[in-house]
Amino acid sequence: MDEIKNKIEAGGERIAKMNEAPTQSDESKSDAGFFPEFEHHSNTDIVVGIKDVEKTFVLGTNKVDILKGINVDIKRGEFVMLMGPSGCGKSTLLHIIYGLEAPTNGTILVEDEDIWAHSKNWRAYFRNQFIGFIPQQAFWIKSLSVIENVAVPGFIGGRGYRESIERAYKTLEIVGMKDWAHYRPFDLSGGQQQKVSFARSLLLNPKFIIADEPTGNLDQKSGVQLMDLIKEFNESLNITVLMVTHNPDQVNYASRIVKMVDGKIMDDIIDKEQINAMKHEA
Amino acid sequence: MKLNFFSKKNDVSLESEAGYEKRHHAVSRPKETWKETHTGISFSMIAYISWKNLKVGKARSILTIGGVALGIGIITFLLSIGFGMQQMIVSEVTKNNPIDVIDINNGNLDNFVSLTDDVVNKVKNIDGVKKVERRVNTGGKIILGESQTDVIIYGTTSDYLDMLRVNYRDNGGSFSNDGETALISDRLANLLGFSNPYDAIGKKIVYNIALSKEVSSSLDAEKVTDNNEIIISGIVNNSDNTYIYLPTKMLQDKFGIDSAQDGKVVVADMAKFDNVKQQLEQMGFVTSSIAELIAGINSFFSTVRVFLVVFGVIIMSISAMGMLNTLSVSLLQRTKEIGIMKALGTKRYDVFKMFILESIIISFVGGLLGFFGGYGLALLANKVLIILGKRMGTELSYFVYVPTGFVLAIGGFVLFLGIITGVMPAFRAAKIHALEALRYE
Numbered sequence: 144m145d146e147i148k149n150k151i152e153a154g155g156e157r158i159a160k161m162n163e164a165p166t167q168s169d170e171s172k173s174d175a176g177f178f179p180e181f182e183h184h185s186n187t188d189i190v191v192g193i194k195d196v197e198k199t200f201v202l203g204t205n206k207v208d209i210l211k212g213i214n215v216d217i218k219r220g221e222f223v224m225l226m227g228p229s230g231c232g233k234s235t236l237l238h239i240i241y242g243l244e245a246p247t248n249g250t251i252l253v254e255d256e257d258i259w260a261h262s263k264n265w266r267a268y269f270r271n272q273f274i275g276f277i278p279q280q281a282f283w284i285k286s287l288s289v290i291e292n293v294a295v296p297g298f299i300g301g302r303g304y305r306e307s308i309e310r311a312y313k314t315l316e317i318v319g320m321k322d323w324a325h326y327r328p329f330d331l332s333g334g335q336q337q338k339v340s341f342a343r344s345l346l347l348n349p350k351f352i353i354a355d356e357p358t359g360n361l362d363q364k365s366g367v368q369l370m371d372l373i374k375e376f377n378e379s380l381n382i383t384v385l386m387v388t389h390n391p392d393q394v395n396y397a398s399r400i401v402k403m404v405d406g407k408i409m410d411d412i413i414d415k416e417q418i419n420a421m422k423h424e425a
Numbered sequence: 426m427k428l429n430f431f432s433k434k435n436d437v438s439l440e441s442e443a444g445y446e447k448r449h450h451a452v453s454r455p456k457e458t459w460k461e462t463h464t465g466i467s468f469s470m471i472a473y474i475s476w477k478n479l480k481v482g483k484a485r486s487i488l489t490i491g492g493v494a495l496g497i498g499i500i501t502f503l504l505s506i507g508f509g510m511q512q513m514i515v516s517e518v519t520k521n522n523p524i525d526v527i528d529i530n531n532g533n534l535d536n537f538v539s540l541t542d543d544v545v546n547k548v549k550n551i552d553g554v555k556k557v558e559r560r561v562n563t564g565g566k567i568i569l570g571e572s573q574t575d576v577i578i579y580g581t582t583s584d585y586l587d588m589l590r591v592n593y594r595d596n597g598g599s600f601s602n603d604g605e606t607a608l609i610s611d612r613l614a615n616l617l618g619f620s621n622p623y624d625a626i627g628k629k630i631v632y633n634i635a636l637s638k639e640v641s642s643s644l645d646a647e648k649v650t651d652n653n654e655i656i657i658s659g660i661v662n663n664s665d666n667t668y669i670y671l672p673t674k675m676l677q678d679k680f681g682i683d684s685a686q687d688g689k690v691v692v693a694d695m696a697k698f699d700n701v702k703q704q705l706e707q708m709g710f711v712t713s714s715i716a717e718l719i720a721g722i723n724s725f726f727s728t729v730r731v732f733l734v735v736f737g738v739i740i741m742s743i744s745a746m747g748m749l750n751t752l753s754v755s756l757l758q759r760t761k762e763i764g765i766m767k768a769l770g771t772k773r774y775d776v777f778k779m780f781i782l783e784s785i786i787i788s789f790v791g792g793l794l795g796f797f798g799g800y801g802l803a804l805l806a807n808k809v810l811i812i813l814g815k816r817m818g819t820e821l822s823y824f825v826y827v828p829t830g831f832v833l834a835i836g837g838f839v840l841f842l843g844i845i846t847g848v849m850p851a852f853r854a855a856k857i858h859a860l861e862a863l864r865y866e
Contacts, residue, residue, distance in 0.1 A: 241768070263773070264772050267767070267770045267771065267772055270768070270769065271770025276768055276769065278765070282863065283762070284765075284766070285481055286480065286481040287474070295766070298470045299465070299769055299770045299771045301467060303467065303469075303470075
């Protein structure tokens with residue numbers, strides 16, 4: 144943990160760059176002005192509210208209950224790790240929170256917005272503007288360079304090329320990947336790609352980040368580097384992180400562990416000692 | 426697990442988002458007031474990404490664009506030559522025959538009508554007629570010294586000659602309606618012993634003229650009037666026949682010729698052309714006009730064009746299949762890209778636009794290259810023919826022509842091709858579910 148803290152302090156200077164005075168184009172298209180209905184979001188402490196969420200898949204003629212009444216509130220600044228055996232419904236829950244998969248029953252409140260009460264386009268825009276996403280495997284637009292790929296959420300949100308690229312460069316700089324800006328994404332190692340993927344998730348200053356086993360395909364060293372980086376941003380910028388992982392070695396990065404088994408929450412641990420103990424148990 | 430997102434029934438059926446919304450929020454759903462601000466990806470960025478995607482599959486893009494260019498090129502090549510030849514033939518035909526003139530003659534023996542003064546006045550009174558000029562023709566003989574030869578004698582006016590585009594004024598020729606001078610064909614001048622036809626101008630010749638009831642109503646029987654003298658005032662070039670033009674008035678005064686076999690009727694208003702023609706036919710005249718010939722030429726070229734268009738449609742269908750194949754392969758290869766773009770917030774419609782635009786870029790670039798390639802090739806072929814013609818002593822002109830309508834039609838077709846071939850892959854891409862696309866192997 145000390146090592147992580149040191150890294151966080153060292154990265155403080157870099158992170159400060161994110162909070163520099165915005166450029167004129169930033170001001171003209173600030174989130175508040177761009178998306179006025181969500182100005183109130185910072186007033187709530189609960190970033191994600193999961194109420195009685197159920198999900199049933201239909202396999203041929205059989206119905207399989209994947210989520211059986213999930214209730215969790217994720218608070219601002221928390222680093223929540225969603226853990227559990229394969230098939231317990233972690234990823235499904237993550238996709239429901241991210242607005243990609245509809246729940247069979249229940250409500251998902253993100254920053255007090257019932258995201259499944261809105262249209263598909265609304266959710267698309269909401270994801271783009273407020274949620275950072277790091278998938279297990281970095282997905283790229285093959286024809287674009289690293290910096291252009293990082294700028295993609297900006298393009299999607301309607302921002303211009305120049306503005307999005309400027310933001311992308313700044314983001315790559317703070318994750319330490321600016322030297323690779325003009326490479327093709329597939330020329331990078333797995334670890335580097337996930338760092339760039341993290342940079343892409345940060346582009347539009349998200350309210351929280353969803354990560355679906357981001358270190359699943361990485362070697363141990365790259366995994367640690369990425370986790371350090373995510374933790375650094377979680378603590379310095381108070382960005383809420385919701386991560387699915389199988390790796391018990393990573394529990395010490397979390398401020399809260401939610402354990403799932405067979406579509407239900409078995410444990411919700413916020414006690415630091417208990418969390419550390421989990422690692423030793425593993 | 427490999428999911429087939431193109432089939433309607435997947436092994437694992439995901440509840441549709443629309444279904445969820447309908448069940449849970451049919452009444453309470455808030456109004457989407459911010460929708461207007463959700464502009465999605467700007468057009469320039471969609472165009473940029475589409476262009477970059479085409480550049481990534483360079484070989485495939487070049488081949489597909491080449492296919493379109495080849496199709497459009499062949500069509501442009503053939504049609505530009507077709508249009509050009511049509512224009513050249515029509516221009517050649519109308520050069521010596523004004524389009525507003527109806528030729529009339531007195532027809533066959535069953536339905537005989539002569540152009541007497543009365544008949545000419547009746548024709549002039551037809552609505553839409555501007556002018557009527559007539560020409561009488563009969564046989565005769567020309568004598569100059571020892572030389573004598575049989576000829577056709579035409580009695581006419583200078584206006585008729587102008588309408589016939591007979592050029593006798595070069596080299597000092599003249600023709601007077603009221604005078605007593607004659608124009609002779611250059612062939613006749615040669616037969617009379619003038620190796621240079623123009624040497625005949627100013628020479629006095631003797632002519633015999635055969636008269637009949639057909640041309641002179643006062644005659645009861647045919648007769649020949651001998652030893653009439655006249656001065657040659659001009660030469661008609663490039664003639665294969667031996668003939669002489671004499672003023673109608675002189676023939677009338679001297680020999681009592683008062684009717685003619687054929688004439689030319691000038692129509693003042695082309696809208697009344699058919700009506701005038703019909704009335705002339707009702708009077709018993711046999712009519713003909715260059716407009717009919719031009720209509721025939723146009724009809725012929727229209728038929729040729731129909732074949733070319735059918736041929737072009739076949740070629741373009743092959744190009745379209747190539748485009749469809751390229752876009753479908755591109756869609757399969759980019760499934761994950763579409764997945765991540767959708768996950769990051771891309772609207773369905775933006776994905777649709779991206780694929781449609783790619784298709785339009787392929788079609789448009791191919792169309793542009795094909796059009797200029799085909800047109801350039803036609804010009805080159807034309808140039809080669811002109812050079813070859815020159816060597817063989819034939820003078821050819823440029824006949825490649827592309828009408829504005831054809832350019833617009835090609836532009837419209839290229840756009841149509843882009844949209845029609847892009848719609849299916851674009852629709853499929855837009856329909857892909859983000860999660861299924863990300864899981865796609």
